[in-house]
Amino acid sequence: MGSDAETLRPCRWTGRALALLDQRALPEEVRWIECADAGTVARAIREMVVRGAPAIGIGAAYGVVLAARRAWRESAGRWREAMEDELADLAAARPTAVNLAWALERMRAAARRASGDPAEALLREAQAIHEEDIAANRRMGGLGAKLIDGRCDVLTHCNTGSLATGGYGTALGVIRSAWRQGKVESVYADETRPWLQGARLTAWELVQDGIPVRLLADGAASFLLGRGAVGWVVVGADRVAANGDVANKIGTYALAVSARHHGVGFMVVAPSSTIDPDCPDGGAIPIEERSPTELLQLGAQRVAAPGAGAWNPVFDVTPASLVDALVTERGVLLRPDRARIRELLAASPAA
Numbered sequence: 001m002g003s004d005a006e007t008l009r010p011c012r013w014t015g016r017a018l019a020l021l022d023q024r025a026l027p028e029e030v031r032w033i034e035c036a037d038a039g040t041v042a043r044a045i046r047e048m049v050v051r052g053a054p055a056i057g058i059g060a061a062y063g064v065v066l067a068a069r070r071a072w073r074e075s076a077g078r079w080r081e082a083m084e085d086e087l088a089d090l091a092a093a094r095p096t097a098v099n100l101a102w103a104l105e106r107m108r109a110a111a112r113r114a115s116g117d118p119a120e121a122l123l124r125e126a127q128a129i130h131e132e133d134i135a136a137n138r139r140m141g142g143l144g145a146k147l148i149d150g151r152c153d154v155l156t157h158c159n160t161g162s163l164a165t166g167g168y169g170t171a172l173g174v175i176r177s178a179w180r181q182g183k184v185e186s187v188y189a190d191e192t193r194p195w196l197q198g199a200r201l202t203a204w205e206l207v208q209d210g211i212p213v214r215l216l217a218d219g220a221a222s223f224l225l226g227r228g229a230v231g232w233v234v235v236g237a238d239r240v241a242a243n244g245d246v247a248n249k250i251g252t253y254a255l256a257v258s259a260r261h262h263g264v265g266f267m268v269v270a271p272s273s274t275i276d277p278d279c280p281d282g283g284a285i286p287i288e289e290r291s292p293t294e295l296l297q298l299g300a301q302r303v304a305a306p307g308a309g310a311w312n313p314v315f316d317v318t319p320a321s322l323v324d325a326l327v328t329e330r331g332v333l334l335r336p337d338r339a340r341i342r343e344l345l346a347a348s349p350a351a
């Protein structure tokens with residue numbers, strides 16, 4: 001049992017389509033968007049209807065089910081080739097979160113194994129990806145909570161909860177588990193400019209859980225850490241390189257520098273599907289840059305001086321040397337590095 005937010009699933013298969021909780025409308029409105037084809041799923045990912053690395057991968061997996069259904073209906077003899085354009089569209093929807101490419105590769109492998117009408121087999125694979133993510137989050141919740149000693153406040157960034165995943169959450173999953181164990185006094189949540197995932201989404205989830213949450217402007221985090229008020233900074237990841245460098249929401253790097261400076265633990269929580277063994281280090285991670293308009297305006301309202309431009313990278317890279325703990329469903333790595341990550345990935349998933 002858990003609160004509505006804890007058990008919320010932002011991606012739902014309706015039996016004939018993918019329903020996505022429109023995260024752009026939260027917290028004002030709970031609105032679902034039905035995607036009946038892969039193109040609509042790709043657009044929903046691009047436009048942030050669904051966001052958060054694992055949730056993007058899960059949405060794309062269901063998108064492949066829709067693509068295969070159409071391809072089989074229209075050209076049963078060559079359905080695999082007939083869905084290639086849609087798969088490419090899904091893959092290109094957002095570049096940084098590796099869970100997207102990872103989920104598409106799993107769906108391609110399932111497509112290679114399928115015989116006859118592939119719809120059922122692909123739906124089973126998408127649902128397995130979804131269920132495995134929730135199970136991984138629950139396991140990481142327990143492993144991460146163990147690292148928190150005593151009772152403290154924690155600081156988190158962006159939204160890493162049920163909304164960003166199959167359900168329960170990565171960093172927010174750890175916070176949920178630690179709260180249950182009486183280890184969390186309260187949560188500070190960065191508002192997370194410019195999409196305000198912290199203010200709109202993390203606060204929405206935590207309030208529903210009854211976990212005390214205070215927002216802070218992103219720029220206030222170092223001041224807070226300097227006051228000794230926070231026991232751990234707990235964040236998610238969009239891609240972890242083979243050497244342990246971590247791409248996550250813009251502002252994460254500054255938090256890691258500040259946490260190290262002030263002697264506060266810095267914990268990254270991510271399922272192994274977020275680790276990219278083919279990416280040697282953070283310098284090779286593609287960093288998404290979004291429209292300057294997202295900074296120049298607040299919603300539809302212009303806030304910047306007319307004539308000003310803007311640079312809007314939406315992720316940054318934290319060097320592995322600043323990460324105290326990497327929590328995955330396969331285990332915890334203290335001070336992750338290339339060798340430890342290789343060992344973790346080589347271990348059996350059930351280990």
Ligand code: MRU
Nearest residue numbers: 051052053158160164236237249
């Ligand atoms: O741009 P977003 O909202 O998709 O970014 C999300 C994040 O950066 C999260 O911290 C990350 O995906 C890890 S959450 C499971």
